[in-house]
Each structure stands twice: as C-alpha cells, then as structure tokens.
Amino acid sequence: MGAEGADCDRIENQATSANVRSLLFYFSLYGGAESLTEGRSPRRTEVPSPTAEDDGVNFTKPPQDPNDFLWLMTEEPHRSRRITIMKKHPEVTKLMGHEPFTKWVVLGVVSLQVAVAYYLRSTSIISPIFLTLAYVIGATANQNLFLAIHEITHNLAFKGIKPNKALAIFANLPIGIPYCSAFKGYHLEHHKYLGEDGIDTDLPTRLELILLNNVFGKVFFATFQIFFYALRPGLVRNQTPTMWHLVNLVVQVIFDVIIVKFMGLRALGYFLMSSFLAGSLHPCAAHFIAEHYLWDGLDQETYSYYGPLNILAYNVGYHNEHHDFPSIAWTRLPALRALAPEFYDTIPSHPSWPMVIVNFICDPEVGIFARAKRKAKNI
Template identity: 90%
Template sequence: MALKTVDSGIDFSLYGGAESLTEGLRPPRRTAVPSPTTEDDGVNHTKPPQDPNDFLWLMTEEPHRSRRMAIMKKYPEVTKLMGHEPLTRWVVLSVVSLQVAVAYYLRNTPMSSPIFLILAYVIGGTANQNLFLAIHEITHNLAFKGVKPNKALAMFANLPIGIPYCSAFKGYHLEHHKYLGEDGIDTDLPTRLELILLNNVFGKVFFATFQILFYALRPGLVRNQTPTMWHLINLVVQVIFDIIVIKFMGLRPLGYFVMSSFFAGSLHPCAAHFIAEHYLWDGLDQETYSYYGPLNILAYNVGYHNEHHDFPSIPWTRLPALRALAPDFYDTIPSHPSWPMVILNFIRDSEVGIFARAKRKAKK
C-alpha cells in the first residue's frame, strides 16, 4: 500500500536531504548583551553548540582575577566601593522575624493544606532563598567589620532554614571563588555521575526540582571538610532553636521552615540563580553570567554575579555602582534577561544541561 504524501510545493532537493524546514535549527539564543558589539550583537549565536557528552574542559585561567586587575588599573576609585554593609543585618532581622511570624500563624494548619503549601512556596521559599543569600553575603564578612559578628549573624540567618549549614557553606563557597571550575575542589560543579544520570529532559526536571539536595549533599561527597568549633556551634544553636520551636509551636512550624528551604531550592523563580550563574549557554565558553532584572531586589543583588566574582569584597548594595563605574567591562558580556526563563530553557533546550559547565584540572 503506497503512503499518501502531501505536496507542499517545496523543493526539498535544495535542503540537503532534510525532511522538514526546522530540521537542524538551533534553539533561539537565550542570553543577551546589554551593549552589543561588532563581535557579539546579543542576538545571533557566535559559537557552535557544546558537546553534550562531556563538560567543557578549559586550560585557561578563570576570568575574574584578570578582569579585576584590569578594572582596578583603569578605575582605581573602585576600592571605595569595598567594605561592609550595615543594612544587611537589619534585612536579616526582618526576614527571620517574618518567617517566625508565618510559622506561628501556621502552627495549627495541616501541612498538606493549600494555604500551608501556598505560604511555604510564595513567602517561605522567597524568604529562605533571601536568607541563603544573606548567608552568602555574610560569608564574605560583609555585614560587620569583624569575623565573629559575621559568623554569629550567619547562624541567626540560618535559624528559619531548619538545618545547620552556614558554617560548612563558608568553607565550600570560598573555595568556589578561589578555585572556580577546578574539578574535585569547586563543589558547585556537577559530578560525572550526575552527567551520566541526568543528561536528558527528565533528568533536568529532577535536577531543577531537587536542586537544594544536590547543593546540600554534593559537597560532602566530593570534598570533605575538617569540622571546626564553628561547625559544632552552628549545629548546637540550630538544634536548640528547632527544639524551642517544637516545644512552643509544635512540629508544623518546623515543617514550614524545612518546606520553605525545599521550595527555595526548587522550581522557584529566585532559585533560578543557581543555574543562571555558572552554566554555559549558547555555545559560549563564558563561565559566569549576570542577571540585572527586578528579582535582584529579593536576592541581595546576587544576579550581579560577574561583578560579585570580580570583587567579592564589594557588598550587595554597591554592585550596581560597580557595573555603572565600569560599563565597558560589564555591559559587553552576555547576561540573562530573565531568571524564570532560565529554568524553563534549561529543561527544554538540548544545548544546555548537566554537561554545560566549564571545568579545569585541579592545581592542588
């Protein structure tokens, strides 16, 4: 029996054997350039897709040190932007108070009820993501001048997260800055096992949904830390707080805190920064991406991520001033126009996935 065909009037002999006009087309470009250049107009792809079977292995030095030196040479006044930001401690106090208030409000509400889930996602997820990023800011000693007050504030910010993590995070995060992309040291990088198991649409959905678990468990599996007294203090303070919450408010408020932390690292608009910051896009070998949109208001300007990696000693309130000071350095770098679209594009685009990270052989 002959197959029926529809004559579209298109001469497919002109298309090299293609069976549709969309065959072989690349996904649209996802990143944009605030100030387009002749080398990159921010619209067209400038490089071919990355091989999805492996990470991108680079022999070059991480880019932030060299750009920092160039900016300091051209704009020496950038040093005036460095230093601690007292506003951070008051934002932390406000958000912790908000989370405790919502937890108290929900003390008699079943955790499976719509109101509990909605508040845990909308308020709790946003608030705990804010506290994650407060701890990130405090890790760089940018809330107080001294080290100990910063460590104490980080533990206070940790309370509504439900589990102790701020002391362990500091060690891993500082290594992430110092050894960006170095395999076996930078625990922000996916492992080879993740590449094998999650390098498909369903794997990417799973990864995006349970990001918080990957970032919580991967560091200990890849690179163990030597526990310090601060790790113990963090643990004791958190356990005491959780016991107090259970004793005076019940289990549901603690469930609210933990659920808030899960949503903060799941399919949440603000959680997109985890993927947006260092995954490779559009076939580029660019390791760090910024985002300059309105969600930065809720996230300590962590979207200014190239700026942050270039100058970790500049607090969140002054990162926009850094970009304004050196637009010739920052506005010519591709950035993300939207955080929510980052998650969607990460899942649906074949050109980006677990493989889309730049790695270097460890020097240590």
C-alpha cells in the first residue's frame, strides 16, 4: 500500500505541476512557456493557397530571439513585388486612382459621431450607457476615421492634393485632437523607408523592447497603444511644421470649443473616449499589431487580413496589397488580390483580427521584439 500511495502522490504532483505550467502560459515573462525550448505555440497565420514552401500548418523557421528585433539586410519587399506584378499584369494600372465614395463615408461617420455626442451630452462619462456607446459606436467610428485619414493621406479621395488635405482635417474633427497633418509625413516615410530604424516611426523603440517585453508589458501596450503611436513619432523623428499643421490645429480647437459651448464637456469627452478606445482593446484596433509584427518565426514583415472587419476599416486588412500599390483606393484592393492571386494567396495572412490581440499577449513567440528593422540609409 505504501508503494501505491507513493505512486498516487507522484501522479497527483505531476498533475499539479501540469496545471501550474498551464497557468504559467498566461503569467510567465515569455507570455507562455518558461523558455522558448519548451515547445512552440500553434501556428497563428494561414496561407490561403498552400505551397510546397509553406503549407500554412507547419513551421518553416525556428522562433525569433526575444531579446532583440530582427535585423534584415534585404530591401523591403513591396517595391520588387510591385514591379513583378506590373510586368505580369499590366492591367493593374486600371485599378489606380481616387475613390469619390470616400468623402460620403467620411461625412456619414462624422455626422454619426456628432449625433451620438449630442445624445450623450447630459450623460455621465462613467455611466454604462456612455461607456457602451463609446466602445461599440464611438471607437468603431473613430477607428474608421483614423483609416479614412490614412486613405486620404495617399490622396485617394480627390484628384487634387488640397481637397484631400481639407477632407482629412474634416475627418479629424470627432477624434478631438489634431493629428492628420502630422500623420501624413510620418506615414509616407513609413511606406518609403519601411523598417528603417530611426525613420519608420511605426517601429517600437529599444526602450519599449526593454520595458514592455513580457506579458504584462504586452497587455499595457495593447491597452494604451494609441498613445505609443501618437507620442513615439515626435520622440523619434521631429517634423518641420507647415501651414497645414497650423490649419489642422486651429480648425480642431475651434470645433472643440463649439462642441463644449453648445453640447458641454461630456460631448467632447465622448470624442476623446472614442479615440482612446479605438486604439485600445478593440477588434478593429488589432490591425495596428497585425500589419507588421512578425509571426510564426517568419521574417515576413507585412501581413494581410481578409475577414469581415475590413468593411469597417477601409479594407486596411489588405495590407500587403496596400503597401505594394499605395495608389490603389480601398474599394479596389480586393480586385487587386483577385487579379494576382499567385502573389497574395501564397503569403501567410491573419485569419482573425481579435485573435491577433489575444495571441500577441499570450504567445511567447511574439512581442515588442517581433519587428523587422534595417539600418537607416542616408536620406
């Protein structure tokens, strides 16, 4: 009986240890296993059209070192793929150009936000109805406006540059804080100098890697990522203000004053809360992480997502397509993918935006370190 009792104790201890290891998946510094040698997480990305090189199920490369970014010597992939696609499918040029429908979507969403702010003008900011509407409607709407400004930054709403800049300032209004003019310069550099350290301000800094490279840091980053994307550019690379920066600032301040005067501080609070939640733990906010973080040990630095949330997000999920052809408007990005499936359906993509946030936090193989960087060239 003594031996049987010892066996029972051993089995119970093993079961307890297994439960502890299971809990450590969520609380260890690596966000999962105690080390990267304990086994790999499930494959997070999928390949719409599997190939011999990548079937979308098996891992093709070992995990990335979590102590540093992935430094690449190769050029960014989008320019070369754009050239290849244009040679094989010269008709792709017919997809380029602005989308007149964009201005009407912007008008509708701005009007919706003003209407909801008016409805909540006498509602406590901490009340359930205020917080619910700010998350469900406000965050979704302001994320849509973030991406409208992204679309307009590429001059894809009007033919002329000035009408696009004016529309971006209008789309900025319910966001509450002027940012669209500064965003334009930083974002165009993100396209031209993708992954270049000190120039592409979409990249996390070394300080972020040191402070946030654990599961609690990832929760903090995912919750407050709107502040990282707002503050990091000014800390990494200053811009020279232009007249449009001033116009953006003045128009926004006038609008905010009018809102406070006629609707009250709570209406302005609704706009600001909507903007915060739009860049926090919101399904559509997952695109910030999904677009350029590295997954499954791959050195692929841009990922697409083809799911239904693209309807709310100007098809920004078609992100490989967008970086390949920034001159193609959001309504025609699905047509680009359909035109060249041999290029896009063989690239790993994300099956779900909401799961990107969950996996980013819990998966030991992805974190602040999971970005590709290049040494900056002289510009």
